[in-house]
Amino acid sequence: MNKEKPASAFAYAPAPESRSVVDIAPSYGLFIDGEFTEAADGKVFKTVSPSTEEVLSEVAQAGEADVDRAVRAARKAFEKWSALPGSERAKYLFRIARIIQERSRELAVLETLDNGKPIRETRDADLPLVAAHFFYYAGWADKLGHAGFGANPRPLGVAGQVIPWNFPLLMLAWKIAPALATGNTVVLKPAETTPLSALFFADICRQAGLPKGVVNILPGYGDAGAALVAHPDVNKVAFTGSTAVGKEIARTVAGTRKKLTLELGGKGANIVFDDAPIDQAVEGIVNGIFFNQGQVCCAGSRLLVQESVHDELLDSLKRRLSTLRLGDPLDKNTDIGAINSAEQLARITALAERGEAEGAERWSPACELPESGYWFAPTLFTGVTQAHTIARDEIFGPVLSVLTFRTPDEAVAKANNTQYGLSAGIWTEKGSRILAVANKLRAGVVWSNTFNKFDPTSPFGGYKESGFGREGGRHGLEAYLDV
């Protein structure tokens, strides 16, 4: 072609997903005993879209009285629900799974609006996994006697569940699907910044004809979560969120007969050996830390690179980061969306500044940030050592700390030298090394030559301050059964 190329030859035109597929009401109530209802003290709060700061809706804010009301509804429903044959409970779960699939486009758009993550992720990762979790645990509901927990394992009763804002609907699925399959009833508190998809799920429960009180949804703040955890008639507490809150919950529950699972923070090590498939490792690193803007507890936020390939890998990684597309999360071509809240943005910003102050070298690709909303450019820190704060504290944002190692033993020692232990990744073409290293890593999930892959059949959970108990897979049933 002889003609002069335009400045940007192949700039993609905007390809926004339509907002009209989702109908957000101006206000929502609490979902208790199959009905939407106002909070006892009439309190409400607003939920905003992180990418634009637009107010999406006003939501009832649960307080202690509402928690009590919901727990009583769940207790009442438990008698009938737990007495149903497993195959009957399975029918409801299958029905919910199918409705989720049918409404997946609507839910994906809703989740993107409320959370700020790209539609590419809600559409291609979150929603398929949400449906898969319900399908998977529906399959278990009538086979509990064959799950390896004795002939006739019993449900625990009322499960109080508190979930975070990073995967609002997926975390709901991880919690509710196994609880219902095993015959428990549920009171769930979604995070205050992302309550909408849980309320849409409440509607799906009604659409599926789920008996009243089996699922109760209480949007609210930490005080509602604390009241739920402390409620004397709750038999099981499941929490996903920060380590600090997890510790508080553990203190509250200590000495009671409540069963507890905690899925907390992480500082996952992504270990790249010098014989790794470099191009795929770069993709895995990107996926490990920039998926959902790094707001992932199992993010591969510490990159451990063998010194001999450090420069080459960093060059590839920087080139790749330059192709990431940051912007409108509803655009189907967006890779990096908005940070979930102003508060979270402030925390990420402070930790990144700390990294600079402590002497690590900061790098970001040329990247324009939108004017409104909460945004943080993908960021790399090189020259990071174990002694740096950014190598130890969970940042929960798109910030990657790059460290180096020389031998496999050093890689293992550095990977394990953290108060967390949720995830790790190994990149090498040598199969024996994968097995040898994976066996030495103190992490609940070890991915090899991939990262951030989830499947309902695979158990997920942590070591050390990343929590205890497992979600997903056959193991995930145990947390909801008296075994």
Added chain:
Amino acid sequence: MPTTAPAAHALSDVTASDSTLRRFLHGLPGVDAVGLEARAASLGTRSIKTTAKAYAIDLAISMVDLTTLEGADTPGKVRALGAKAVHPDPTDRSTPATAAVCVYPDMVAAAKEAVAGSSVKVASVATAFPAGRAPLEVKLADVREAVAAGADEIDMVIDRGAFLAGRYLKVYDEIVAVKEACGADARLKVIFETGELSTYDNIRRASWLGMLAGADFIKTSTGKVAVNATPANTLLMLEAVRDFRAQTGVQVGVKPAGGIRTSKDAIKFLVLVNETVGEDWLDNHWFRFGASSLLNDLLMQRQRLATGRYSGPDYVTVD
């Protein structure tokens, strides 16, 4: 035949002997098949609309090597193809010409005549296409004939048997010899027949081998076997030309061929180019589509963008 290093670049010593070449090719980073395919699939979800789509369709048309490679080819058929390459859409003269027509060596003269006076190049699949199972002298004669008849580009197939047997230097020497037979003017496209090389590691090695030997283009396949161009093998070859340029400063083109039939597919390949190697490869000097039926779909999509309506197969020409 003596081994000659075609490019006096940083890597020229790796072709000193069979063992240095083997060590080099086997020392290239491995390819994780799952990861490679996942990356290619995720780029396939890019949504290309409106102005970007219009740009992409014209770009794709300008990158087509309009191809006829049948035993039944006649000068008449080749003339028709040439006319279409020059003016792909007779109803809309703003449609860009294709990059080239690609024919068997004995049809080069006819093709040359058919595209005379236009920007369209003539490419010829010399070197005992598609099997490549002929003595080197025969292949070289094939190339010389095609070049003498006016071919601007030679598409050669490598000796897959030698490659799979690990005789890399033999493959290298053949490519060097063919490049020499191409002379100063004809550009050389080296076809790997990736479907027969079977593993992604082999495709990366073949890519480097071809580039070391002086290929101007590396090309996925002949279009004559079951597995031809795929997003994954093209992505892999794009990574190879990107890395090769970083190490040697030499830029090499990429040509996926076979099986790309729709505009949607073609645009996915352009996205791969855009996000892997970028604008430096986004013109027909550096990227081509080897295709015969793709052009008509591009033309129908182009008409649709212009008129807002779908037409149908009777609104574009048959070859």
